[in-house]
Every structure is written in structure tokens, then in C-alpha cells.
Amino acid sequence: xxxxRRSPVEREGRAGRGLSAPWSPLRLRGHxxxxxxxxxxxxxxxxxxxxxxxxxxxxxxxxxxxxYNLTSPERWIGLGNFAYLFADPTFKAAVVNTAVYxxxxxxxxxxxxxxxxxxxxxxxxxxxxxxxxxxVPVAMTxxxxxxxxxxxxxxxxxxxxxxxxxxxxxxxxxxxxxALIIMSVWKEVGFFVIIFLAGLQSIRHDIYEAAAVDGxxxxxxxxxxxxxxxxxxxxxxxxxxxxxxxxxxxxxYVLTDGGPGDATQVINLLVYKTAFVYAEMGRASAIAVLMFxxxxxxxxxxxxxxxxxxx
Amino acid sequence: MSLQGVxxxxxxxxxxxxxxxxxxxxxxxxLGLGAAALALPFAYAISTVLKPAAEALSVPIHWLPSRxxxxxxxxxxxxxxxxxxxFNSFLVGVSVVILNLITCPLAxxxxxxxxxxxxxxxxxxxxxxxxxxxxxxxxxxxxxVFKLGWTNTYWGLIIPAGTSAFGIFLMRQTTMAIPDExxxxxxxxGASEWRxxxxxxxxxxxxxxxxxxxxxxxxxxxxxxxxxxxAGKDNYWTLPVGLAAMQNNNEVNFSLxxxxxxxxxxxxxxxxxxxxxxxxxxxALAAGLQG
Numbered sequence: 183x184x185x186x187r188r189s190p191v192e193r194e195g196r197a198g199r200g201l202s203a204p205w206s207p208l209r210l211r212g213h214x215x216x217x218x219x220x221x222x223x224x225x226x227x228x229x230x231x232x233x234x235x236x237x238x239x240x241x242x243x244x245x246x247x248x249x250y251n252l253t254s255p256e257r258w259i260g261l262g263n264f265a266y267l268f269a270d271p272t273f274k275a276a277v278v279n280t281a282v283y284x285x286x287x288x289x290x291x292x293x294x295x296x297x298x299x300x301x302x303x304x305x306x307x308x309x310x311x312x313x314x315x316x317x318v319p320v321a322m323t324x325x326x327x328x329x330x331x332x333x334x335x336x337x338x339x340x341x342x343x344x345x346x347x348x349x350x351x352x353x354x355x356x357x358x359x360x361a362l363i364i365m366s367v368w369k370e371v372g373f374f375v376i377i378f379l380a381g382l383q384s385i386r387h388d389i390y391e392a393a394a395v396d397g398x399x400x401x402x403x404x405x406x407x408x409x410x411x412x413x414x415x416x417x418x419x420x421x422x423x424x425x426x427x428x429x430x431x432x433x434x435y436v437l438t439d440g441g442p443g444d445a446t447q448v449i450n451l452l453v454y455k456t457a458f459v460y461a462e463m464g465r466a467s468a469i470a471v472l473m474f475x476x477x478x479x480x481x482x483x484x485x486x487x488x489x490x491x492x493x
Numbered sequence: 494m495s496l497q498g499v500x501x502x503x504x505x506x507x508x509x510x511x512x513x514x515x516x517x518x519x520x521x522x523x524l525g526l527g528a529a530a531l532a533l534p535f536a537y538a539i540s541t542v543l544k545p546a547a548e549a550l551s552v553p554i555h556w557l558p559s560r561x562x563x564x565x566x567x568x569x570x571x572x573x574x575x576x577x578x579x580f581n582s583f584l585v586g587v588s589v590v591i592l593n594l595i596t597c598p599l600a601x602x603x604x605x606x607x608x609x610x611x612x613x614x615x616x617x618x619x620x621x622x623x624x625x626x627x628x629x630x631x632x633x634x635x636x637x638v639f640k641l642g643w644t645n646t647y648w649g650l651i652i653p654a655g656t657s658a659f660g661i662f663l664m665r666q667t668t669m670a671i672p673d674e675x676x677x678x679x680x681x682x683g684a685s686e687w688r689x690x691x692x693x694x695x696x697x698x699x700x701x702x703x704x705x706x707x708x709x710x711x712x713x714x715x716x717x718x719x720x721x722x723x724a725g726k727d728n729y730w731t732l733p734v735g736l737a738a739m740q741n742n743n744e745v746n747f748s749l750x751x752x753x754x755x756x757x758x759x760x761x762x763x764x765x766x767x768x769x770x771x772x773x774x775x776x777a778l779a780a781g782l783q784g
Contacts, residue, residue: 212680213608219686220607224615227600230656235622238630238637245633252636301524308521314769315528318535321765321772322758323715325733329740329754330538333747338550340537368531373776380777400516418780429628432717436737450628450718457632458722466632474629481624 242474245467252463263468273469275444276452282359283448284427287366292419294367295374296412300404302375303382313379320372324432331365332437355445358438362446366433370426374419381415382408417488424480428473449473541751542566549747562748569739569753574727578735581650583760585720585731586713588651590706596656597705598698601664602690606676616665623658627719635722649723650731654713660705663778667701668694700771707768708775714761732757 246263248256267273298316302309319327334340335351342348351361385408393403409416431450434440440447440455449469457466536556541549542565544558569575604616627634634653643649671694679689695702717733724730730738739745739753765772 216607216686217609220603220609220612223599223603223607223690224612227596227619227656227661228615230596230652231619231622231658233637234634234653234655235625235630235658236618238633239622239625241633241636242630245636252639298524298527301520312521312524312528314766315531317765317769317773318762319531320776321711321761323733323761325715325717325736326754326758329736329750330534332740333541333549333751334534334537336550338552340533340554343552343554368534371531376773376776377780380773380780415780422780425626429626431628432733435717436740453628453632454718457635463632463636470629470632474625477626477629478624 239474242467242470245464246471248464250463250467251461256464259464263465264472266465267468267472272444272447273452276447276449279359279444279446280428280430280448280450283362283366283430283446284424286359286363287370288420288423288427290363291367291370291374292416292423295371295419296378296416298371299375299378299382300408303379313375316375317372319369320376322369324369325436327365327369328433328436331361331368335361335437352438353442355442358442358446362433362437365437366430374423377419377422378412378415381412385411413488417484420488421481421484424484425477428477428480538751538755542748542755544748546746546748565748566752566756568746568749569756572745572749573735573739573753574730575735575753575756577728578730578732579757581647581724581729582714582732582757584647585650586710588647589654589713590709592651592655593657593660593709594702594706597660598664598668598695598702599690600656600661601666602668602694604661605665605668606671606673606694607686619658619661623662631718631722638723644723645726645729646723647729650720650729653719657709659779660709663701663705664698667698671697703768704771704775704778707764707771708779711761711764711772711775 245256247258247260249259249262250256302313302316332352336342337348337350341351349357351357389407389411390403393407398406429450430448431454434446434448434451435454438446440451450473453466453469453473456462456469540556540558543561543563544555545560545562548555548558600619604612604619638644638649638653641649643652675693676689679693684692715733716731717737720729720731720734721737724734727735736753736757739750
């Protein structure tokens with residue numbers, strides 16, 4: 183495929199003739215053909231988006247104003263669904279439980295992952311093997327992890343035999359949220375180690391050398407050199423954490439089904455139950471709209487905080 | 494480890510001499526303990542599979558079963574529809590990957606290298622959908638799929654996942670690295686736009702396509718919520734749905750349950766160990782995208 187010298191006219195002529203424009207009997211000029219092909223190439227993806235992302239997001243806002251149970255026609259109730267939710271103790275519990283789950287899981291996860299990543303940022307076989315072990319839970323699915331931990335939390339399971347606490351981890355309302363958090367930290371640490379390692383590996387070595395020459399000890403180097411340089415990565419990690427935490431469904435669905443009572447009821451599980459157990463699609467849409475708003479606000483807020491700090 | 498490696502590492506960590514080796518040992522002892530804590534649940538699960546049912550919750554723990562019942566690994570296949578769940582997960586996962594490998598590079602290339610009115614606006618719309626997770630839209634999405642008559646069909650499991658904003662973004666980024674001169678040279682030689690895409694662009698995107706395929710396959714393997722809604726009948730259940738049902742079934746014994754859980758992880762673990770580089774790159778790229 184050697185580039186050859188031809189006049190622009192000749193070039194357009196050849197492109198227009200095209201070995202191949204079976205879809206077009208017209209002779210198109212080069213840039214016109216490119217425009218048409220461009221639209222055709224984007225079309226399949228755009229069709230999927232229109233049907234399965236854009237239409238549903240518009241409709242979730244629409245449905246949130248209706249009473250709807252899938253089979254009978256929608257009935258307009260204005261802000262009735264939202265009014266119901268703000269007075270509903272289960273919804274309140276779900277919001278609180280989600281916040282507890284997000285902070286309880288991802289704060290320790292990020293701190294641990296940061297420490298582990300700094301420790302593993304090392305070119306050696308030992309670090310390589312350890313890294314592989316830390317990443318394994320990331321390659322496992324949530325359902326699998328939850329099933330394994332369900333047995334660990336059994337009254338006579340692994341945890342009780344190690345700690346001798348004789349706790350009913352999954353049926354006691356004070357312990358069930360903690361059970362979810364411990365399991366989720368175990369599952370999620372590796373994911374954040376991957377993100378932090380990618381960030382650490384982009385830091386140049388000579389910065390550390392300069393700090394060492396200036397007489398900074400290892401702890402001060404990590405605090406005053408690594409952390410500030412990792413700020414953008416930390417921002418990404420917290421955004422990820424909030425998004426993942428707020429969307430959590432599988433751990434609660436499989437481990438506790440929101441129970442006992444509403445002790446581990448979270449927003450996404452409530453959407454599911456409202457829509458598919460109680461057949462209140464409109465009310466479920468209203469919860470989804472609120473979740474969408476919360477996700478948006480949290481993401482923008484975090485971006486702003488981290489930008490302001492690094493400015 | 495070579496001497497050079499040690500030296501490089503010491504300077505990297507900003508340590509020198511004896512403190513370096515002491516800190517080094519301390520660091521790996523701690524990390525090793527963490528890794529052991531991480532590995533313990535696996536050991537427990539494997540030990541549970543191999544035990545006779547009566548020893549599953551014995552006090553104290555029997556880490557080593559009195560008899561090793563290797564045949565327990567077959568229990569899920571013998572007593573449940575497990576083989577079918579496996580098949581469904583593979584069928585849905587591979588189909589979704591193929592659809593994405595068709596739609597994402599096409600759109601990514603189009604948004605990057607071909608000019609037409611409204612192009613950048615369309616790309617912005619695609620980027621905006623990154624902010625819309627399934628968790629927000631699944632109620633109307635289910636409504637749509639229900640009305641299309643796609644519940645309890647493979648269509649309902651596959652088609653809604655046919656493209657991804659992340660994939661399009663990734664492909665557009667990768668396409669940017671392809672020089673325009675290369676494409677223009679091909680045009681001068683009389684190659685049509687489709688031929689250029691298939692013969693020049695796609696081969697250059699191969700590593701990014703591998704990252705995308707793995708990322709999407711892994712996510713699909715993990716997906717519980719959507720198949721739980723769409724696949725009411727046992728015949729269309731994917732692994733996560735089947736496993737969740739086994740967990741809720743009190744008649745299922747722990748050996749079967751742990752065997753099913755461990756075996757469901759085999760494909761993703763194999764992908765992970767063989768293609769760790771691509772797997773890690775996918776997560777790092779997704780992180781870069783959010784920032």
C-alpha cells in the first residue's frame with residue numbers, strides 16, 4: 183500500500199468509484215462518501231443506545247409520576263410516588279443503610295488498598311505472587327463470593343470458630359450490616375489495589391530519589407510525595423466507590439435479602455422489590471430517579487472537592 | 494532477584510542500607526499475612542466440598558476431611574440444572590461480547606476519523622449514557638423487553654447489552670493513535686472506506702479489542718440483576734441466577750453449594766491467570782475514563 187502521487191481530482195474519482203459501495207448506486211465525492219459511511223458505522227451503536235439507554239432513562243422520569251403495574255394502563259398521580267417515599271420508613275431505612283454500606287465498605291477498602299498498593303509497588307517475584315493473590319477476588323463474581331461467605335457466617339461457620347463470638351451474623355440486625363461490610367471489603371480491596379498500582383506506576387522514580395537526597399524518611403516520603411501525586415487517582419477511586427456502593431444489589435439480595443427486618447435493605451434492593459414483588463413500577467421508578475439524582479450530585483461534588491484541593 | 498533490582502528498589506522507596514532490608518522484610522510479612530487472610534475463605538470452601546456432609550459445620554473445624562470425596566465436585570451437575578446454567582452464561586456472554594466487538598469499534602472509528610454534521614454531539618450523548626447505570630433504568634427497560642415479548646428468551650438477555658459507552662470511548666481513544674496519513678494513503682490507492690476499516694483499522698485495534706472483550710465478558714459473568722428479571726424459567730437461568738436459587742434452597746447441601754460456587758469461578762479465573770495484563774488494563778482504563 184504505497185502512497186502515490188495523484189491529483190485530488192483523480193483521487194476523489196477513485197474513491198467515489200469504490201470497489202465496493204454496493205449500498206450506493208450514486209457516485210459520491212470522497213468527503214461525502216466518508217460522511218455517509220461514518221453515519222452508517224455509528225448507526226448500530228446509536229440504535230442500541232436509543233432503545234436500551236435513552237428511551238428507558240426518559241421513561242423512568244415519566245413513570246415516576248404514574249401508578250403503573252406493567253399490565254394495566256398508567257395512572258397519573260403527579261408527585262404522589264415521591265410524597266409516599268418521603269413518608270415511608272422503609273425508604274428512609276434504605277437510604278440510611280446504603281450510606282452506611284457505602285462509607286463502611288469503601289472507606290476501609292480505599293485505605294487498605296492504598297497501603298497494599300504502596301507495599302506491592304515493587305518489582306520482584308514476591309510482589310508479583312502477592313499481587314496475583316490480592317487480585318483473585320476481583321476475578322470472582324459477587325454471587326460466588328456471597329455464597330462462600332454465607333457459609334463463613336453460619337452459626338458454626340469459619341468466623342465463629344476463629345473468633346468464638348457466638349454471633350448470629352446474618353439474623354441479628356446489629357451484626358448483619360457489618361457482615362455485609364466485611365465481606366465486601368474482602369471482595370473489593372483488589373479492585374482498588376489495581377487502580378492505585380496503575381497510579382503509582384506513573385510516578386517517576388527520580389522524585390523519590392530527590393526526596394531521599396533531601397533527607398526525608400520513608401514515611402514522610404509516602405505522606406508528602408506519594409499522596410499528593412495520587413490525588414487524581416484517589417478522586418477516581420472515591421467516585422468509583424460511591425457508584426459501586428450505591429448500586430450494590432447482589433450482596434444484599436443473596437446474603438440477607440435485606441433482612442432481618444429492614445436492617446440491610448438498600449436502595450437498589452428496594453427498587454427491585456417495589457417493582458417486582460409489589461408490582462409498583464411507578465413507585466420503583468421514583469426511587470430510581472432519586473438514586474440517579476444522588477449519583478449525579480455525589481459525582482459532581484467529589485470532582486469539585488478534589489479539583490479545588492489540587493488547585 | 495538481581496542485585497540491580499534490589500538497588501533500584503531501594504532508591505525507589507527512598508531507603509538505604511540496613512533500614513531498607515528491615516523495612517522490606519516487614520513489608521512482605523505484613524502483605525503475606527494479608528494475602529493469607531484473603532486466601533482463607535477459598536481453603537474453607539475447598540475443604541467443605543471434599544467433606545462428608547456431616548462434617549460441614551463440625552466443631553472444631555475439620556480442615557482435613559476424614560475422607561476426600563472428590564466426586565462431590567460433580568454434585569451440582571448431577572442434582573441441579575447446573576450444566577444448563579453454565580451453557581447459558583457462556584452463550585449470553587459470548588454473544589454480548591461479539592455484538593460489542595462489532596458495534597463499539599465501528600462507532601469509535603466513526604466518531605474519531607470520519608466527519609459528518611452532528612458527530613460530536615452524538616459522541617457527547619454516548620458519553621452521557623456512561624452516567625446512566627442499569628440500576629437506574631432497569632424498571633422501564635424490563636417494561637420494554639416485556640412488551641417486546643423477550644422475557645424468557647435469549648434475546649432479552651443479550652440484545653439490551655449490545656453496545657457499551659465504555660467500549661466506544663475506548664475504541665475512539667485507541668483510534669486516535671492511527672495516523673490520518675495512513676488512511677489517506679489507502680484512499681489514494683483506491684481502497685473504499687469499508688475496506689480501510691476492515692483491512693487497516695481493525696487489525697490495529699486488536700489489543701484494545703482484547704481488553705474490551707475480557708472486560709465485557711467478566712462483567713456479564715457477574716451480572717445477576719438483569720437475568721434474574723428476564724429469565725423466569727430455569728432453562729434460561731445464567732450461573733448467578735442458578736447459584737442464588739441454590740443458596741435459597743434449604744435442601745441443597747454445603748458440599749454441592751461450594752462446588753457450584755468454585756466451579757462457576759473457573760472460567761473467569763482462567764481468563765484472569767492467562768490474560769492478567771489485559772484484565773488489569775481494562776480496569777485501569779475504566780478508572781482513567783472516570784477521571
